[in-house]
Amino acid sequence: MSTSPFSNRFNRRDFLVGSARVAGAALVTGAAGQAFGAVRERLRIGMIGTGMRGQVHLRELLRRDDVDVVALCDVEPIMLDKALEKVAKAGKPVPRTYGADRDPDGWRAMLAAGGLDGVIIATPWEWHAPMAIEAMRAGVAVGCEVVAGITLQDHWDVLNTQLSTGTPYMLLENVCYRRDVLAVLRMVRAGVFGELAHLQGGYQHDLRGVKLNGGDPAHPYGGGVEFGPKGWSEARWRTEHSVRRDGDLYPSHGIGPCAMATNINRGNRFTRINSFSTAARGLHDYIVKQAPDHPNAKATFKLGDIVTTTLACANGETILLQHDTSLPRPYSLGFRVQGTKGLWMDVNHSIYVEGVSKPEQWDDFKQWQDKYDHPLWRRFGEDAAGAGHGGMDFFVMHAFLEALKNGEPMPIDIYDAVTWSAITPLSEQSVAQGFQTLDFPDFTNGACARASRGSRSTTATRRLPLFLPVRLPNC
Amino acid sequence: MSTSPFSNRFNRRDFLVGSARVAGAALVTGAAGQAFGAVRERLRIGMIGTGMRGQVHLRELLRRDDVDVVALCDVEPIMLDKALEKVAKAGKPVPRTYGADRDPDGWRAMLAAGGLDGVIIATPWEWHAPMAIEAMRAGVAVGCEVVAGITLQDHWDVLNTQLSTGTPYMLLENVCYRRDVLAVLRMVRAGVFGELAHLQGGYQHDLRGVKLNGGDPAHPYGGGVEFGPKGWSEARWRTEHSVRRDGDLYPSHGIGPCAMATNINRGNRFTRINSFSTAARGLHDYIVKQAPDHPNAKATFKLGDIVTTTLACANGETILLQHDTSLPRPYSLGFRVQGTKGLWMDVNHSIYVEGVSKPEQWDDFKQWQDKYDHPLWRRFGEDAAGAGHGGMDFFVMHAFLEALKNGEPMPIDIYDAVTWSAITPLSEQSVAQGFQTLDFPDFTNGACARASRGSRSTTATRRLPLFLPVRLPNC
Numbered sequence: 001m002s003t004s005p006f007s008n009r010f011n012r013r014d015f016l017v018g019s020a021r022v023a024g025a026a027l028v029t030g031a032a033g034q035a036f037g038a039v040r041e042r043l044r045i046g047m048i049g050t051g052m053r054g055q056v057h058l059r060e061l062l063r064r065d066d067v068d069v070v071a072l073c074d075v076e077p078i079m080l081d082k083a084l085e086k087v088a089k090a091g092k093p094v095p096r097t098y099g100a101d102r103d104p105d106g107w108r109a110m111l112a113a114g115g116l117d118g119v120i121i122a123t124p125w126e127w128h129a130p131m132a133i134e135a136m137r138a139g140v141a142v143g144c145e146v147v148a149g150i151t152l153q154d155h156w157d158v159l160n161t162q163l164s165t166g167t168p169y170m171l172l173e174n175v176c177y178r179r180d181v182l183a184v185l186r187m188v189r190a191g192v193f194g195e196l197a198h199l200q201g202g203y204q205h206d207l208r209g210v211k212l213n214g215g216d217p218a219h220p221y222g223g224g225v226e227f228g229p230k231g232w233s234e235a236r237w238r239t240e241h242s243v244r245r246d247g248d249l250y251p252s253h254g255i256g257p258c259a260m261a262t263n264i265n266r267g268n269r270f271t272r273i274n275s276f277s278t279a280a281r282g283l284h285d286y287i288v289k290q291a292p293d294h295p296n297a298k299a300t301f302k303l304g305d306i307v308t309t310t311l312a313c314a315n316g317e318t319i320l321l322q323h324d325t326s327l328p329r330p331y332s333l334g335f336r337v338q339g340t341k342g343l344w345m346d347v348n349h350s351i352y353v354e355g356v357s358k359p360e361q362w363d364d365f366k367q368w369q370d371k372y373d374h375p376l377w378r379r380f381g382e383d384a385a386g387a388g389h390g391g392m393d394f395f396v397m398h399a400f401l402e403a404l405k406n407g408e409p410m411p412i413d414i415y416d417a418v419t420w421s422a423i424t425p426l427s428e429q430s431v432a433q434g435f436q437t438l439d440f441p442d443f444t445n446g447a448c449a450r451a452s453r454g455s456r457s458t459t460a461t462r463r464l465p466l467f468l469p470v471r472l473p474n475c
Numbered sequence: 476m477s478t479s480p481f482s483n484r485f486n487r488r489d490f491l492v493g494s495a496r497v498a499g500a501a502l503v504t505g506a507a508g509q510a511f512g513a514v515r516e517r518l519r520i521g522m523i524g525t526g527m528r529g530q531v532h533l534r535e536l537l538r539r540d541d542v543d544v545v546a547l548c549d550v551e552p553i554m555l556d557k558a559l560e561k562v563a564k565a566g567k568p569v570p571r572t573y574g575a576d577r578d579p580d581g582w583r584a585m586l587a588a589g590g591l592d593g594v595i596i597a598t599p600w601e602w603h604a605p606m607a608i609e610a611m612r613a614g615v616a617v618g619c620e621v622v623a624g625i626t627l628q629d630h631w632d633v634l635n636t637q638l639s640t641g642t643p644y645m646l647l648e649n650v651c652y653r654r655d656v657l658a659v660l661r662m663v664r665a666g667v668f669g670e671l672a673h674l675q676g677g678y679q680h681d682l683r684g685v686k687l688n689g690g691d692p693a694h695p696y697g698g699g700v701e702f703g704p705k706g707w708s709e710a711r712w713r714t715e716h717s718v719r720r721d722g723d724l725y726p727s728h729g730i731g732p733c734a735m736a737t738n739i740n741r742g743n744r745f746t747r748i749n750s751f752s753t754a755a756r757g758l759h760d761y762i763v764k765q766a767p768d769h770p771n772a773k774a775t776f777k778l779g780d781i782v783t784t785t786l787a788c789a790n791g792e793t794i795l796l797q798h799d800t801s802l803p804r805p806y807s808l809g810f811r812v813q814g815t816k817g818l819w820m821d822v823n824h825s826i827y828v829e830g831v832s833k834p835e836q837w838d839d840f841k842q843w844q845d846k847y848d849h850p851l852w853r854r855f856g857e858d859a860a861g862a863g864h865g866g867m868d869f870f871v872m873h874a875f876l877e878a879l880k881n882g883e884p885m886p887i888d889i890y891d892a893v894t895w896s897a898i899t900p901l902s903e904q905s906v907a908q909g910f911q912t913l914d915f916p917d918f919t920n921g922a923c924a925r926a927s928r929g930s931r932s933t934t935a936t937r938r939l940p941l942f943l944p945v946r947l948p949n950c
Contacts, residue, residue: 279791282815308673312910316753316756328827329827340760362805
């Protein structure tokens with residue numbers, strides 16, 4: 001598994017030139033003395049956050065023979081111990097640990113100690129930005145769980161730190177690597193859908209049993225109505241966001257694939273954003289139904305049960321995002337990719353392509369999935385089978401590590417990260433202002449968005465990437 | 476079929492009192508000397524517009540033994556002759572005709588001639604408002620095809636004319652009578668979905684072959700790229716709206732069922748509206764592909780291929796409408812009705828109800844459809860079987876005629892008509908202003924919308940209607 005699955009698209013000189021054009025500092029010697037353009041066979045990886053999500057990433061790291069997990073940090077001893085158990089079970093050397101004494105600055109000590117090529121950040125959302133910023137300043141490459149930050153300023157800070165330090169940063173958005181999503185991306189690049197017009201995605205996932213539980217480490221999902229200090233795992237911190245915020249709190253699973261398909265930051269950009277939010281009833285009802293006399297039955301939640309966000313793109317596409325986490329429903333990310341020649345929808349596993357499908361008749365997506373299955377899934381599908389989220393977690397980690405080893409640009413880079421993640425604070429602002437439409441900031445400062453509305457996006461000459469499209473040298 | 480299927484919910488006195496509260500003039504003697512509160516056994520109906528749509532309505536009228544089709548008007552002799560053929564074939568008396576000489580004022584002459592209890596308006600959209608207004612002034616009850624008008628002022632004018640004349644007016648929105656839509660409405664009233672949170676609907680229908688044809692009366696759909704004077708049927712007039720306007724041009728099929736489910740104008744109201752629009756490529760591509768050298772290959776279209784509209788309701792629900800008529804796709808109105816207990820979606824024929832459905836698993840809608848099938852469909856399903864649009868056209872006409880015969884309020888009344896139809900000019904305004912969110916005007920002037928955001932909509936005590944809910948006496 002130590003061999004890169006990527007064709008070496010960039011020779012060394014091209015990569016240096018191309019990268020230098022992006023940030024002006026893509027190849028730097030980090031504080032740790034590590035040149036990021038260099039090719040490495042092995043990586044020394046640290047983890048901040050060994051909770052439920054961190055443990056999934058840890059399992060992937062431990063399965064690899066090109067990674068040494070050298071440091072772990074968590075303020076919850078139970079989870080840190082579980083992580084150490086996993087390492088021992090894998091027969092790997094014992095990593096240094098930080099935070100076992102619940103020291104909230106353990107992660108700073110870990111970064112300061114040096115000896116890390118990269119760090120995986122899988123902590124509560126509010127910690128992502130400060131941890132990523134400090135890691136980049138320390139010259140430690142960042143693989144950051146979604147989201148990139150909380151406030152809009154957070155996103156500018158993370159971006160500016162990456163640009164000034166040149167330390168690699170990747171948002172670990174796994175849905176970009178879902179098998180059907182990658183097949184559809186290949187279909188988009190092959191022109192199957194023609195020019196894109198409208199896309200949809202979202203996060204439609206009943207999280208009531210995630211946001212509320214009994215506070216028992218043995219049962220992190222459901223079984224109670226606690227949140228905050230008395231809750232466990234995500235109920236301890238994530239629910240507070242539903243108490244205080246109203247907007248699309250979790251946009252990247254939906255927007256990631258849609259942004260890749262529409263070349264956002266690669267010749268296209270978001271121009272406008274708008275969010276509408278419903279009343280907040282689901283979490284309250286869930287608590288009252290289970291424990292009407294519990295103090296939390298009087299808790300109020302600000303997050304509307306369903307938040308509908310619409311984005312306009314410079315090339316004339318629209319993207320619809322749906323955030324739906326507090327009501328009972330089957331899980332669905334609700335994807336739709338539609339262009340001048342047809343459309344795909346995942347909720348009914350169907351596709352329609354003019355001239356191929358029978359008129360007025362949906363085709364089952366399966367045959368198209370098989371035809372356009374991504375080479376990486378064909379090659380690594382078995383390796384991915386045991387990984388989290390149906391294999392996506394294998395691919396997202398694989399992509400981060402391979403890019404880091406080979407000194408290649410991150411496939412989900414800093415511009416992607418902040419552009420996707422900033423949807424949340426912008427969405428909140430839209431809702432707070434009575435569902436008003438806002439201009440979307442251009443984090444690339446004009447560099448990657450020269451196309452204008454009404455121009456043709458998919459007919460532009462551009463290199464078709466083997467994997468997710470990387471930033472092109474000229475933008 | 477002359478027996479009313481409606482239980483007589485209102486006794487005579489209640490109806491008078493209730494209606495008087497609405498308009499202050501619900502029972503008037505129209506210019507034609509007809510008291511609209513009276514119960515009639517037979518109706519004298521005229522038709523303005525005997526085009527493709529009008530012929531469908533005519534067939535329904537001719538099947539009934541409680542209707543005399545006494546007058547027909549159209550400026551297109553071919554279609555007027557076809558209508559007369561249908562009448563003759565049905566063995567009914569020959570109606571008076573207007574417009575055979577292409578006199579554009581034929582409809583005025585028809586209304587002025589009197590002798591009509593009601594008129595069906597099935598003309599190009601831009602004629603709906605002036606024709607309805609003149610009919611109401613003449614005391615002739617109006618069954619008006621969607622839409623109610625073009626500009627926002629049109630909608631106020633139609634409303635004010637109805638209120639000042641008291642002449643019955645119904646928007647002939649047939650999708651409200653679709654079998655699954657009515658079953659879902661019954662489920663909403665029965666509380667199956669709990670409190671409603673989010674609804675979706677739309678008009679996703681590839682109309683390229685409707686908007687463009689060869690101009691041949693024998694082939695009204697497809698077979699060419701003509702529109703305007705050289706087009707035939709809808710291509711002659713409807714396409715011009717795609718040339719000049721950008722917004723949700725056809726909202727009622729989607730919003731009708733959603734508005735009924737959320738009690739719009741019956742204790743709830745729209746508060747905000749927003750529309751996003753994509754680039755316009757579909758119609759141009761369709762022309763170029765077929766006839767690159769045709770003059771219409773240089774035509775420009777203003778209507779975005781996909782228009783996404785979001786509405787906020789006073790009771791905290793959001794409604795999403797999708798208008799998608801210029802791209803290849805299977806027909807779908809894209810309904811979704813979601814509340815605190817579950818949701819229905821029509822694109823995958825599925826439903827999920829907490830505590831009934833297995834966790835994380837969609838149920839096939841069929842069993843629910845059978846359980847909640849509307850009594851009217853059980854009773855009249857066979858009669859409806861031959862009618863247009865899967866039977867919906869039987870029910871919408873039936874509802875108009877029965878309400879008119881029995882002196883009952885129209886099930887889709889003037890407030891519904893203008894509220895649903897005004898989405899178009901508001902949507903256009905939103906798009907024109909850079910996708911800005913607008914306040915939605917309250918056509919009821921506060922009378923029917925006392926609920927505030929966050930209050931409970933479906934727990935309010937209200938009479939469960941047998942058919943579509945009629946306006947309640949107190950609002």
